[in-house]
Amino acid sequence: MRSVPLEIDIIDTLKKGGPDALQSLLKQFYSPLCLFAERLVADSAAAEDIVGESFIKLWNRRGDFESTQNIKAFLYITVRNACLNYLKQAKRDSLNQKQLAYLTGEKEEFILNEMIRAEVLKEIMNEINNLPEQCGKVVKLAYLDGLRNQEVAKVLNISVHTVKNQKARAIQLLKTRLRDRDMLAFLLLCTFLRETSHSCQNLYLSA
Template identity: 30%
Template structure:
C-alpha cells in the first residue's frame, strides 16, 4: 500500500489524472463527513470538496508525501466551510461553535484530524464487509438515514436492515478490538455519536 501511495504521489506530480482519482477515492468519505459536520448542507459540502480537489490538482507539484496531501485537503475543506459559515449564507445553529474553533484551532483541528482518520479506517474496513452490510452501514452512519429510509431505498424489510447493520457493527467491533483498544474505544464513541 505504501509503495502504491508513493507511486500515486509521483504520478500526481507528473500530472496523471488517475492519481487524482486515487486520492479522491482515498479521502472522499471522510472529507464529506467532515464538511457535513460543519455546514449541514450536502450540496455545498460536495461543492467545497470538489474545489479542494481542484486546488490539490493546481498545486500538484508541491506534494511529496501522503500526509501533506491529507493535511492540505482537510485544511482547504475546513477553511472553505468556515468561509461559508461566515458569509451568512448558512444559518446553521452550530455557527458559534465553528467560529469558536477559529480562535482555538490547534487542539481542535488535531482532534478533528484524529476523528477523521478514524473515519478513514472505518471506511477501509467497511469496504471489506459484504456489499449490503457496507451499504446499510454507510447509509446509516455517514448519510444519516433512518431504518425506514434505508428500507425504502433498498426495497427490503426493516428487520433485514437491523440485522445487516448489527452484523456490520459486530464485525467492525471485532476488527477494531484486534487492532488496538484505543481504536476500539474511538469506534464505540463514533457509533454512539452518529446514530
C-alpha cells in the same frame, strides 16, 4: 501488476499531470474531507463544494508535493480555511457564529478532533464494506438507510430472526476488528451504531 499504486508512483504521476493519480487521491481523501467539512459548516452541499474546490487547488499546485502526507496536510488545511471563510460569510446565522468561535477562538483542538473523527469513520466504513455479504447488506440497510428489522427482512427476503442474527454477527465482527486495531475506532463505532449520521451515508455511497 500492483492493484494499489505506490506513493512514489502517485506523486510522480501527479507531477506529470496524470489523472490516475488524482483519482487515487480522491478515493483516499474525498470522503473523510467531506465529513470533516460538513461537521464544520453543517451543510453537506457546501461541504462537497469546498472539498471539490480544494482538490482543484491541489491540482493547480500538483508539482509542489513530495509525499501523500504533504498532500493530506495541504487538503485538510485548505478545507479548514475554506470552511472558516464560509462561516465568516454566513456569520449572521447564530449557529454559524458558534461554529466560528470554535474555529477562531480557543477551541483549535476542535479542528484536530474533527479531522481524527473523519479519518476513523472512513476506517469504520471500510470495515463494513469488508463484512460477509449478508452481514454487510443488513448493516447498511439498518444503520445507514435507517430501516427497521421488519423492513430489512422484506428488502432482503429473509426472516426478522435472520436479520437480528446478522446484525449481531456484524457488530461483533466490527468490534473485534476495530478493538484489535485502534481503540479510538472502536469507541467511535459504538457511537456510530447508536446514532448514524447523514455524513456516514455519504461515506457509504462513495466507498
